[in-house]
Amino acid sequence: MQIKVLKNVMIKNDAIGNDNRGRLNHHKVYSLNITSSPGAGKTTLLENSLKQISKKYRAAIIEGDLYTSRDAERLTGHNVPLIQINTEGGCHLDARMISGALNELDLNNLDVVFIENVGNLVCPASFDLGENIGVLVYSVTEGEDKPKKYMPMFSGADVILINKVDLASVCKIDLDKLEAEIKEINPKAKIFRISATEPKTLTKWNTWLDEQIGEYKKS
């Protein structure tokens, strides 16, 4: 009984996710679903990537949090539309929440929407939001051994940003070993090594993202 209900929840989520995808595609709005454990650096990444991307593209943010609007407050300085979703304890964003947030955005005047998911390395893997790409931010402080332990998040991501690489040596993390395990699970993922607090380490990622948005807009 429980399993059947959960399956229905998933089928419904995926249907709404597909509607979101169609709607975003109709308006040529590129979308990213950014996931990670708590405190792995999603908001810091957004702060610094937005500075670059919003020079060229009209961006918006959908911000997911259990209760507070702390992340949203950190992002208000960028002067882009920002929709806060509070899940009231819920462990992930779902497609219906995103559908509601899209109602609040002027999609005709947007090129890209960044969705920051709830900090959780398990549950968001199961919920398609309708995004173009899934971006997993993984902090080296979480250890070398997590890709296989938290497989669905690693195998489902299109891009994996290995963050806080400046802490790798103090945390005794072998970045090559970590990256090799990620590739074993997900050979197709695009991987970048970054320190989200250091904007210069984001250049390759920002350039790649810029190109993706450009190609999408032309397609």
Next chain:
Amino acid sequence: MQIKVLKNVMIKNDAIGNDNRGRLNHHKVYSLNITSSPGAGKTTLLENSLKQISKKYRAAIIEGDLYTSRDAERLTGHNVPLIQINTEGGCHLDARMISGALNELDLNNLDVVFIENVGNLVCPASFDLGENIGVLVYSVTEGEDKPKKYMPMFSGADVILINKVDLASVCKIDLDKLEAEIKEINPKAKIFRISATEPKTLTKWNTWLDEQIGEYKKS
């Protein structure tokens, strides 16, 4: 409909949790439910606390993971009974899983069972396992701002171990500020500052735990 089903899941979980509590109490086995985000240091804590606690008490471990038995393998050297639970993608341990694990342990010959939950700072908060105390391990690398963002995990814990304090300065974390926010949410929680990789920083925690187990055995 979905909410009703979820409520039933919770009621059932709490009933089984109470059964677990009664069963552990009958055998005078003290139990800890150890939670955290992925990579915050639960297993390292266990490795080093077990060395101390198992000198005096007969300990066992119940190890929760999505898929692998990597954490369990790290703990086999301690020569204590160890039950691995793989949730197959599930985001938390529940009371029924623990009930099954207790069937595999010789409760008459145990004093304490350490339950290591799945790495997740959201979902485990909702599932009583029947434990005596909930222990939240929080890594400073996750930031100062998480207690209010992930409130249920912080408000529900009996003990909060602030871990990786050796990384506080490099991560620009003000430990007093972090601790003040925790106390605002949960004034009753016992708080210890530790570096789980450095056994000497665990002395106060281990001594406190030793006393708790001793009092419980006498009660």
